[in-house]
Amino acid sequence: MKTKVLVVDDEHSIVTLLKYNLEQAGYEVITAMDGEEGRQLAVQESPDIILLDLMLPKMDGMEVCKQLRQERIMTPILMLTAKDEELDKILGLELGADDYMVKPFSPREVIARVKAILRRTYLQTDAGDQSPKEDSLITIGKITIFPGKYEAFIEGNLLELTLKEFELLHYLAQNKGNVLTRDQLLSAVWNYDFAGDTRIVDVHISHLREKIEKDTRKPAYIKTIRGLGYKLEEPKEE
Numbered sequence: 335m336k337t338k339v340l341v342v343d344d345e346h347s348i349v350t351l352l353k354y355n356l357e358q359a360g361y362e363v364i365t366a367m368d369g370e371e372g373r374q375l376a377v378q379e380s381p382d383i384i385l386l387d388l389m390l391p392k393m394d395g396m397e398v399c400k401q402l403r404q405e406r407i408m409t410p411i412l413m414l415t416a417k418d419e420e421l422d423k424i425l426g427l428e429l430g431a432d433d434y435m436v437k438p439f440s441p442r443e444v445i446a447r448v449k450a451i452l453r454r455t456y457l458q459t460d461a462g463d464q465s466p467k468e469d470s471l472i473t474i475g476k477i478t479i480f481p482g483k484y485e486a487f488i489e490g491n492l493l494e495l496t497l498k499e500f501e502l503l504h505y506l507a508q509n510k511g512n513v514l515t516r517d518q519l520l521s522a523v524w525n526y527d528f529a530g531d532t533r534i535v536d537v538h539i540s541h542l543r544e545k546i547e548k549d550t551r552k553p554a555y556i557k558t559i560r561g562l563g564y565k566l567e568e569p570k571e572e
Contacts, residue, residue, distance in 0.1 A: 336360065336361060336362040337360075337361050337362065337382045337383075337452065338361070338362045338363075338364065338379065338380070338381040338382050339356050339361045339362065339363050339364070339381060339382065339383055339384075339385065339448065340363075340364050340365070340366065340372065340375055340376055340379065340381035340383070340384045340385065341353060341356070341363060341364070341365045341366070341385045342365070342366045342367075342368075342369070342371075342372030342375075342384065342385065342386045342387055342390065342395070342398070343365075343367070343385070343387040343390070343414065344367050344368060344387065344389075344390055344391055345387075346367075348387075348414075348437075349365050349367070351441060352385060352441065352444060353365060354441075355441035355442075355444070355445060356441075356444075356445065356448070359445050361448075364379055364381065367391075368390055368391045368392040368393070369390040369391065369392050369393025369394055369395065369397060369398045370392040370393050371392075372384075372386065372390070372393075372398055373393060373398045373401060373402065376398070376402055376407060376409060377402075377405070377407065380409075381409060382409070382410075382452060383409065383410045383411075383412065383448055383451060383452055384409055384410070384411045384412070385412050385414060385444070385448075386398060386399060386411050386412065386413055386414060386431070387413075387414045387415070388413060388414065388415040388416070389415075389416065395413060395414075395415075396429055399411055399413070399429045399430055399431050400429045400430070402430070403429065403430035403496075408496065408497060410432045410433075410451045410452070410497070411430065411431045411432055411433075412431070412432065412433050412434070412435060412444075412447060412448065412451060413431040413433070413434040413435070414434070414435055414437060414439075415434060415435075415436055415437065416436070416437040430496055432451055432496075432497065432498055433447060433451060433524070433534075435447060450524070472504070472507045472508070474507055474510060474555070474566065474567075474568055475554070475555060475568055475569040476488050476489045476569075477503075477507075477546060477555070479503065479504055479507055481504060484497070484500055485500075486500060486503055486504075488545075488546055493545050493546065494545070495542075495545065496541075498523065498524075498538055499538055499541055499542055499545070501523045502519065502523050502535075502538050502539070502542060503542055503546075503566075505519065505522050505523055506556065506564065506565070506566035507566055509565075509566070510565075510566050510567060510568070511565060511566075511567055512565055513559045513562050513563055513564070513565045514563050514564055514565060515562060515563040516532035516535045516536075516563050516564075517532065518563065519535045519563065519564070520532065520534070520535060535564075539556060539564055542556060543555075543556055554569035554570065555567065555569055
């Protein structure tokens with residue numbers, strides 16, 4: 335069965351270009367020209383990944399992304415935007431997008447990015463099909479991580495994490511006590527080079543802190559190492 339890609343964009347030339355090149359690369363492609371149709375297809379067709387334009391008629395990409403995540407549809411989303419503005423990128427990530435690309439882009443670049451995102455998703459699926467062993471658990475403070483299930487708990491309560499948030503937490507936990515640079519985290523968690531755009535790491539770290547820290551201004555788990563990066567450590571007893 336072919337991997338299914340949903341392309342949502344109101345520019346015919348972009349849709350045609352992406353559809354042709356993705357099909358040449360072996361993907362099944364379905365398309366939508368506005369946000370409402372894109373959201374419906376995302377629910378009905380269960381694509382493996384969504385390429386979602388930011389500026390769309392009827393419902394913009396931000397709202398589509400927001401609604402899908404609220405409905406617990408965690409299909410990976412690659413946000414497409416013609417605006418090379420930091421705010422647009424960060425808003426997309428905060429709403430649950432897995433990645434973003436700024437137009438104009440080459441079909442080869444899009445396919446490479448799609449492959450990288452899907453590779454991580456398939457690893458998740460493969461892991462989820464296995465019965466996790468007790469010795470595979472990672473416990474740090476009041477956080478317990480089940481790598482095989484892609485689940486994490488704090489004080490016995492399930493953390494509502496996106497795929498990328500879980501992978502980031504897991505990688506930090508695997509390297510507990512070690513300082514990890516943003517570039518290291520990009521390479522390990524996103525599996526490709528963002529050409530120096532490390533803001534995506536900061537956004538996801540911020541999201542994690544909101545979910546695991548009692549006081550995000552004084553984090554007990556994820557510490558910022560100024561000028562270097564981040565590290566996860568055992569919280570000090572109060």
